[in-house]
Amino acid sequence: MEGTISNGTQILTTDGIPLKVSLRKTERKNKIRAFLLVFPLLLFIVVTFVVPIADMLFRSVDDSHINTVFPNTFEEYAKWDREDLPPEAVYKSLFLELATGEGIQVGKALTRMNYSKSGWKSLIKKTRRQVKKIYKSGEEPSSYKQTMIEINKGWADPTFWIAMAQMLNETTLIYYWNAIDRTYDIDQKVIMQNEERRMYVKTWWRTFKVSIYVTFFCLVLGFPVAHLLANLPLRYSNLLMIFVLLPFWTSLLVRTTAWIVMLQQKGVINGVLVWLGILGDDQRIQMVYNMTGTIIAMTQILLPFMILPLYSVMKVIPKSHMRAAQNLGAKPATAFFKVYLPQTVPGMSAGGLLVFVLAIGYFITPELVGGKDGQLIGHWIAYHLKTTLNWGLCSALGSILLAVMLVLYWLYNKIVGIDNIKLG
């Protein structure tokens, strides 16, 4: 209290150094060591997780590429009053940039232009060869506007030109609108896509529906197993645990194809039902290549992710709790619902969250067993990533998935509390 230890405001060590300084000095080495230990992992996560996600978020709104391909055109375009057709200067710069632009870059730009108005791509493709020819011949057309309209009448259609306004900004929300079946009209108002192009909202709803079903079935099927695992004598529970973990040691592809073998119309289950006479040969149930198949296969595949967190929580609930509850006068069912079940909430919610998050982004299984109405949103992400190369839409779909998960975590934290999560 007095003299050497404290000088009123600051606590000093016996040697007169401020305690905090001294503490920091002694802790520094530990902190550096701790940092060095996590550094490789930190670097790995930054490179493989943070950077790609940031890139994805960026791509989902990025619209700068087309501006780099047609810089002059857009510059001139911005000056246009959007009445009638653009002035000569716009035609001229587009003509020149089409003639001199690098093939691949122009191609990419055309794809993008086609998103805002279909027809752009073919219009330019049809025009480009002629434009190049004229450019190479060295003679300068008296009117670029006239020349282009002569090459293709499409250049006299103002809607193409008005649609171009969407691409003026270096950022765009069009991919997000596309991801929920909406698009811009030529006045840049958000409208529904054409009937035949509306497939994302349907797929989103299906994705959520399947994920909720799968989570629910995993919980219903996993809870008793986890309870048994936690309460059996060690040698039986070890055996049971091997059965639970077995799927982890089998290839996902093998398990999924196994389900096809089981569920298809000429498959094992239908065969047995027909053999037993429960079904007629013409009454075979369609269980695969639809949503049922997706739900069945995904439930089986994701079940361990529910059982393990539940098991780890149930294992530490003392058996004496159920006994105590009964001793205090509660019937076994009351004891279960009032004493046991509330204590498993951290496990149920951890497992539920894990299964739901995995299910919502699941790809291989629904792709193989889902058929046409069992496809989840992952299907479209893969489709645009590999086939249409519309990475903007891919990123938007991915970003929406990410946002849904973040909202889920937020909700979870509000309702259960993130401290209550228990994975093992």
Place this chain on the structure above:
Amino acid sequence: MKNKVKCLFFFGRINLELENGFVRFDKIDKSYDGEVLVVKNLNLNIQKGEFVTMLGPSGSGKTTTLMMLAGFETPTNGEIFLEGKPISKIPPYEREIGMVFQNYALFPHMTVQENLAFPLEVRKIPKSEIKDKVNKALDMVELGNFGTRFPAQLSGGQQQRVALARALVFEPRLVLMDEPLGALDKNLREQMQYEIKHIHERINITVVYVTHDQSEALTMSNRIAVFDDGVVQQLSTPDILYEKPENAFVAQFIGENNRFNGVINKIEGSICHVDLDNGEKLQALKVNVENQGQKTQLSVRPERVVINAKDSTFQNNFKGQVRELIYLGDHIRVRLNVCGNEEFIVKVSNEGSVNFSKNDTINVSWLAEDIRALDFPK
């Protein structure tokens, strides 16, 4: 006529109850695997308002016995009677028996109040009454201000009290306690022993208590049943248990004793003459021996041994070499070699009169009735 019969029957029942006790174990056997009996032919009567402790080493069957009474284990043979009625068929939740578990088994997701209200709520008692009873129970264990806390926010001793309050709050017919103080440190344990004892005296409830700690048993109980190997070795009050153990196991298990092995030479009334294994002869009280030539274990309490006795009333006088002196404050523990027993202990109270040191030879004496000739342990 009918009434008379009923009346007779009624009185008959009361008599039966008085004779047979409030809780009666009748020829109880218990086996888990069909090969080993963990409880063998248990017959035990517990009176109303009594504090009975089952004391024994781990694996002696005492907890199993308690669990059978609580209804969590079924007797393999025999019947348990509570207030004269068989209870084997009654499920635990209808037995109206309170229990304090070894690790308290407080429900971690409920506050202290909710824990205490639980047994009342499942009995559908009105809310206002529940509140009164919970508060009363909390006051009884001096935790009036802790009602809104969760068990994890309480110290071990406080949790212990909550568990006690919860076992009592629904006014059970009897309370069982399964090593309830095992997890507490020594000071707290002693304090809680007195507290439980006082609560028992105040509300006069029947308590069946299980422990392996003999001092706990001696402090709290009206009667103690010493268990070993599934059998009650002795059932009596603490003083008799300590001073008059009936067999070698009880003598060994309760308190400290000095042991000699020998053979019965002659029996004269209540005194028998014994030849020790090293050839010395002594006289002992006949307790658990019958025939001449039988092997026996002798047991004498350290405090009954007198050092350098002046008078000659002692039948047994021997010389002993001092091997060790241990200073314990209020008394000094002296380890001697007497008649070949290297572990012979004498407690000398610290009156400043210890006038010998290590390796001295001193005289030790004790009365014949203070050394008990017991069975020879297998």
